Amino acid sequence: MQDRTNIKVEARSIFKVFGQKPDEALGLLRDGQTKEEIFAATGNTIGVQDASFEVGEGQIFVVMGLSGSGKSTLVRMINGLIAPTSGQMLIDGTDVANCAPKVLRDVRRSKIAMVFQHFALFPHMTVADNVSYGLKIKGIGADERRRKAEEALAQVSLGAYADSYPDELSGGMQQRVGLARGLASEAEILLMDEPFSALDPLIRRDMQEELLELQRSLKKTIIFITHDLNEALILGDRIAIMKDGRFVQVGTAEEIVDRPADDYVAAFTSDIDRSRVFTAGSVAAPAEALDIRTDTAETAIARMEALGRDALHVTEGDAILGIVAYRDLSASLRENGGALQDALVTDFPKVGRTTQLFELYPLAESGLPIAVTDRKGKLMGVVAPQDVFAKLATPVAA
């Protein structure tokens, strides 16, 4: 799936048991007992069971689950705040689950930064000192720390607040400081533990967009924890759904919404806004077009009948000239035995492959099929108006 050399974070069969008898609990787990049975037998809680995943450079990997699903535990095992009971956690090839404290400290200093749900800003330090905390730990001098702090604050548009204290800022601003603190350390991997959950919905949207905006230029490897599936679908290149410490499904947003692995995932995806998940490309039918040079009105009608379509696009080479509808074509054929040219409508709806479905609503109103084109304008596929709405309908569980 991915180029092995670009894997930044790889978890291999990670287990975490909380309690006094982890080995016993692991044994029971391997024997197929459930979380509840193991708790009853040993008093130990299964935090994470058999989590394996890979995150490639520059990806946003979202772990989505409800509270108690083990997602916060999982993210803390990536930078060793919690040690796994068994399994390996490779950061650029270094196994942080089984290494000396000094090695772990070096990985934390140079490779991983973390953003916390409740911001976790140090209240006794100024915003600039908070942002440059990771640099101070590394022993970098005050002048350079200040310069880098200002750079990072400028990235989250808080340049003017370097000398304020965290409690003087609003929640959204505080989390930007938290983000700037992660950016300032110049770590390539960013762990974000429900960073936007404590914010108001409107500010949350802004922050999500800002994160995506930043990510376009920074290309960090981000592991993002959330309990909000919409957030996961907006941000994630790949999404893992977690339940009872296990990955239920891992895939892209479209895969998860389109083919939920089980009822649990299906229940989640049932009330999300599907029009923001699916793109024109996902509902497009294969491109079928008429050629202005070879096709006539008669052959056009014959093709439409054969394909069962009401209208077809007309092309000349790679360029789309317009669209002809069956109704118009047959009318003009009756009246004047006309050519294809006469029925051609040159004002037709056209979108790119990645256009989201909700943007197709106004275009679908014309009743004409929507042309899906590539960057050069070549016809890649066709979206029939009714297909847009068919895709939005939630599949009813059988």
Add this chain to the structure above:
Amino acid sequence: MFSPSDILTIPLADWVNSLVRDWLVPNFRPFFRSLQWPITQVLNGLDGFLNAVPMLLFTAVLAFIAWRTAGRGVAIFTLIALAFIDMIGLWPETMTTLSMVITSVLFCTVIGIPVGILAAGSDRFQAVLRPVLDIMQTIPSFVYLVPIVMLFGVGMVPGIIATIIFALPPIVRLTNLGIRNVREDLVEAAQSFGSTRWQMLWDVQFPLALRTIMAGLNQTLMLALSMVVIAALIGAGGLGLTVFTGLGRLDVGGATAGGVGIVLLAIILDRITQSLGEPARMKKTSLRATFANLFSSARATRAKEA
């Protein structure tokens, strides 16, 4: 009527006597004596210094400190209170008491904060420490005055050692509490950026626990002040001796004067150390508020002595 002592009597007093008198004292007296050395040095230096500083200069400096830390009201109170102490003729005694109290608190801090930090880092150590602190706080101080006299002799320094035993628990407890109460996610944040234990303690835990630790220091100071009369029993001087002498001679005036001196000193030190723990942004105590607090504070100090 039957009682358990018919079957068995335990000669606890004899056992303790033989333990302390026949074993501890002959074998370890030189060792305990050597423990006195650092305390003697600090105390003598401080006592000599404070008694050498002219009254007006000392008053001005302390009032300035009060003004900078606790505000104008406390500063004015300090001026008036110290002038009053001088006018009732107890200035040298007050300086001696102050040097005793500062020495005790200094050693309590030097011992107490590291012990508190260790306790915050280890549940096991905390579990061992807690009953020890409980005993130190509840055992009547007269009980340990006897072995202290046997091991250290009489005088100022044994008085200070008794004071340290009595005044140490709050600073240990509150250092432990303060560090344990630092928000978990702040500790995680510091860890996640690769802090060493020392960096975390110094940059995050200690500064954030400082308010609580200062509250512990304040309590330790107040307890140390409340020990000055008891310490006078084993030969410590100062205001405590004035009160003690007044008691012996039924000199109610002398005892009262000494008591007033202790209370005034307590109020000044209490206000200054309390404000050290407050964030810099909210430091304003008016003169009226200071006087309004005066009675509640004096009552609190007395309650602690009782």
